[in-house]
Amino acid sequence: MNAQEIMTDYHMHSTFSVDGQDSIEALCWRALALGLTEIAVTEHAEWHGRWHGGPFDATAYFAELNRLKDEFAPRGLTLLSGVELGNPHEFARPAAALLAAHPFDVRIASLHWLHGENIHDASCFAGRDPQDVYADYFSALGHMAADFSSIDVVAHFDRILWRGTMLGAPLQPRRLEGVIRDALATIAWRGLALELNTRFLNHTPGWRPALTTMLRWYGEEGGARVVVNSDAHRVSQMGANLEIARAVLDEAGLEPATLQPATAFA
Structure with missing residues (x-):
């Protein structure tokens, strides 16, 4: 299988998210141009006190999405x-609602948040052994997968890297x-899909060897999706x-999956 046979994308943001730059319609036209056959437009829902985006207008979002x-x-x-x-495991009540x-x-x-800090910020590592931060992150990732049941995909599991x-x-x-294996085993045991996020795959300096190793462990722990x-x-x-995503999956001995409504959305 080559990169052109990756024909789905289940994680993107439109202007209904505070940091989205393009409309749902624009995302759809781009998907067609790329030869994609199925996409999901996934808007942000955050409840952390330091999130400044506010809630998105789900009613307006669904009206526009259903039209399109x-x-x-x-x-x-x-x-x-x-x-x-x-x-969502830390904000289970509003997430479930x-x-x-x-x-x-x-x-x-x-x-997105570890010990009150955004994982994208340097403050998440301030004053700590970086390997301890990573350990706490993957431990929390496992708890998120185990403790909040109504999810289909664990996203950008490597983003803190x-x-x-x-x-x-x-x-x-x-x-x-x-x-790390404990977290990946939990995701596999729950039958959740693990996301290979392409956004920073070409970043320099990169972490492709570590990512490939973790994906290989995911397969060894029973993960297939x-x-x-x-x-x-x-x-x-x-x-x-x-192309990088395809190579990483090949190195890890995995294949790209799709989300089937009969199994993924139960």
Whole structure:
């Protein structure tokens, strides 16, 4: 299988998210141009006190998305509704209420916050041994997968490596193999899909060897479902780095998966 055969993308953001740059319609046209057959537009839902984006307008979002479903289905594109839940295990009550109120097709869980700090910020590592931060992150990732039931995908499980690598503190996966394997085994046991996020796959300095090692461990722990997603916040980010994603999966001995409603959305 080559990169052109990765024909789905279940993680992207439109202008209904505070950091999205393009409309749902623009994302759909770009998906068609890339030859994608199924996408989910997954808007941010966050409850952490330091999140400044506020809630997204789910009612308006569904009205627009349902209109576009009908427009793009005859063109060969399946458009799914979706939401990216930030730390849903720590905000279980409002997260569950949101999911009960709206019939999202794809429910993504992301660990955006660790010990009150955003994992994208250098402050997450301040004054600590970076390997201890990584250990806490993967432990929390496992708890998120275990403790909040209404999810389909664990997103960008390697995202904290982006910040740590830029700080000159790359992950030492063998040192933390136990805690990382525990998290990946939990994701596999739950039957969740693990996301291979393409957004920073070409970043320099990179962490591809560590990522490949962890994906190989995921397979060894019984994980078989990896979805390749862009996490696009603008149309130009869609379809990026698919050749690298394909190579990483090959190295890890895995195949890209799709989300089937009969199994993924139960």
